[in-house]
Amino acid sequence: MLFSSKAQEIHDRIVSSGKADHWVGVARSLVEGQHQPRKPYSRNIPVLRNRLQAELSGAVKNANDNHCEEIAHWLVTVALSF
Numbered sequence: 001m002l003f004s005s006k007a008q009e010i011h012d013r014i015v016s017s018g019k020a021d022h023w024v025g026v027a028r029s030l031v032e033g034q035h036q037p038r039k040p041y042s043r044n045i046p047v048l049r050n051r052l053q054a055e056l057s058g059a060v061k062n063a064n065d066n067h068c069e070e071i072a073h074w075l076v077t078v079a080l081s082f
Contacts (some may be wrong), residue, residue: 007070024078027079048079
């Protein structure tokens with residue numbers, strides 16, 4: 001998946017920290033059983049984005065909501081693929 005440069009930094013930080021499985025699990029727990037027609041996980045993205053921001057604030061300079069949202073979408077996509 002292609003990311004913006006700041007989203008790539010967040011992705012790399014998650015992977016290198018060994019917390020990718022943790023974040024995929026968080027995404028999976030948010031989307032399980034919450035299917036909406038044509039929008040299977042749209043309401044969970046802001047929740048996941050906020051959690052990412054809370055934990056990773058300061059880890060990636062100048063990262064904003066959009067960058068964390070890119071990663072939230074990626075995490076949900078990965079969670080749904082299992």
